[in-house]
Amino acid sequence: MADEITACVVIIGNEILSGKTQDLNLAFIGQRCDGLGIQLNEMRVIPDEQATIVSTVNECRHNFTYVFTTGGIGPTHDDITSASIALAFGKKIVRSEQAREAMDKYYDVENMTEARLKMADVPEDVVLIDNPISGAPGFQIENVFVLAGIPSIMQAMFDGITDRLVGGAAILTENVATNLGESTIALDLGRLQEAYSEVSIGSYPYFKKGKFGVNLVLRSTNAERLVTLKSELKDMITGLKGQVFE
């Protein structure tokens, strides 16, 4: 796994950390990473706090191939992501003419307030990331991609950077659910995992409408083994007198 391409998502914002706003960005980035053959190995949610952003970004950019941050690049006092990332890289913050031009297409001159212009302030020597929704760009600095927090904008930004990301074979997933409990399937499931080392089998118990059950998630870059294992899993469940849900 030494040459595995990995990623970490860093979500910046007290609002997500408080649980009041449900994050939607992880699922989107995770799906895109699967398609690109990038192993999304960690997500962190951190507060809008300079020291934490600096230490998190510096730790993660050394531990993962790619780091995607979301949030904190707007115009208000708590939007400190750009300044914190400049600090993490030991760079100055400069007003980007290119960013300003991108924003000019979205705002009339009389609406180009000083607060709004703050969104054109980025660390020096970055590559901008296009924002086709509202103009104010994100940016890339080395292996760190700084994206907006609003999901629609983040998604548009992400889709604009996929050609900068070098991944591997696409990671495919399959799901099988059953009404059997984890303890009932554990032994046979463990044996199948040993036999199919190219597939990772995750077993996730759930509790829905008063009933427990298990959702099995299979992940692999090998489509053939994935399909064979899925079929074996269904046989296993039926053999244990359980129901298969797909």
Place this chain on the structure above:
Amino acid sequence: MADEITACVVIIGNEILSGKTQDLNLAFIGQRCDGLGIQLNEMRVIPDEQATIVSTVNECRHNFTYVFTTGGIGPTHDDITSASIALAFGKKIVRSEQAREAMDKYYDVENMTEARLKMADVPEDVVLIDNPISGAPGFQIENVFVLAGIPSIMQAMFDGITDRLVGGAAILTENVATNLGESTIALDLGRLQEAYSEVSIGSYPYFKKGKFGVNLVLRSTNAERLVTLKSELKDMITGLKGQVFE
């Protein structure tokens, strides 16, 4: 802030990391922490992978007053949280008679399979955490609390440990939303943040039903200042010809 009581939530599970299952545990723990006066400062989502669990738990238990992990304590091959946490603390895994007795109340003898018994294997010298839903307990080791991943069980476990947690004054929150954009309010908002240093003001843009707006979240242990600031914020929005949503 040197004596601030802090916490980190570590969510263990590929299923959450893939975004396929939406995490519900952060919001619950965050709310409880607010009430207990514990500052929830970080959340991490990591895969079911031993080296990552060990390094994450060892990093977080030194950086935060409390660490709450969820997930990975069931009976299947990918439930490696207990073993990984034992490793993080340099402890052996032992079969806990007390855990086994707790489980005996929930399962008939013929259903106490070897897979199920694995859930009675915990690091030595831990304090168990009661599971009033399905028997198999969580455990506490120093400042790390190891909880189940299923929300209903995790919640029951958490409510059983609140008397072990020493917090501070309860953290209160208020919300004000507006149809004004962040750039319009940024200047006045920054001035109010400076005037109210005891309150943290978070500004979170949203995009709903085709319209952008901002949700302002106020957090403080000082109820009086919180209420006064909320009223000032509403005046600010009205003064800028915006609508206030509560």
